[in-house]
Amino acid sequence: MSQKVGVLSLQGAYRLHAEVLESLDVTPVDVRAPEALAGLDAIVVPGGESTTMSFLLDSSGVREPLARALRDGLPALGTCAGMIVLADEVLDGRPDQQSLGAIDIAVRRNAFGRQRDSFEADLDVAGMDGGPFPAVFIRAPFVERVGEGVEVLASVDSHPVLVRAGRVTVCSFHPELSHDLRLHRQFLEGCA
Numbered sequence: 658m659s660q661k662v663g664v665l666s667l668q669g670a671y672r673l674h675a676e677v678l679e680s681l682d683v684t685p686v687d688v689r690a691p692e693a694l695a696g697l698d699a700i701v702v703p704g705g706e707s708t709t710m711s712f713l714l715d716s717s718g719v720r721e722p723l724a725r726a727l728r729d730g731l732p733a734l735g736t737c738a739g740m741i742v743l744a745d746e747v748l749d750g751r752p753d754q755q756s757l758g759a760i761d762i763a764v765r766r767n768a769f770g771r772q773r774d775s776f777e778a779d780l781d782v783a784g785m786d787g788g789p790f791p792a793v794f795i796r797a798p799f800v801e802r803v804g805e806g807v808e809v810l811a812s813v814d815s816h817p818v819l820v821r822a823g824r825v826t827v828c829s830f831h832p833e834l835s836h837d838l839r840l841h842r843q844f845l846e847g848c849a
């Protein structure tokens with residue numbers, strides 16, 4: 658049976674993630690309400706706007722059951738705003754913005770600054786075959802502190818932009834925009 662992978666679909670760039678998962682023979686499940694979390698093998702938290710996503714996690718009732726599922730070991734892939742939403746600590750966040758604390762990192766929002774609000778970079782990713790990964794950064798965060806047991810898999814200007822701790826992987830960029838399935842595939846293999 659194919660893996661069932663949730664895509665948090667409250668806001669942001671969730672649609673393309675579902676398409677990428679389908680092309681990898683995974684069944685995507687839109688997560689907009691707590692019931693949708695039942696029976697998932699993993700979850701993707703997409704890019705978008707982390708402050709809005711934080712607000713919608715509360716109003717939808719998804720925050721508490723999702724946090725519990727993550728504590729119980731649900732594998733997660735967070736991209737861009739999703740990296741912020743899954744982090745332990747958010748720098749330059751809004752005061753009322755709360756993250757899920759699924760990975761021991763501190764993430765700075767909009768960290769690449771105005772002149773580099775959006776850019777593309779070919780990333781050397783640890784453990785990934787087939788050459789550099791073409792990564793699209795849009796008002797992207799980066800990781801300022803990694804806790805024990807967090808592996809840095811790729812960096813830009815020595816700032817970590819792809820890190821993993823156990824079954825939680827987070828990246829600063831939008832892999833669903835790259836027409837390159839390797840990052841999603843690597844994540845799914847890690848949670849099979």
Ligand code: GLN
Binds near residue numbers: 708796797
């Ligand atoms: N800057 C956004 C935030 O703080 C993230 C941008 C993105 O997901 N492309 O949530």
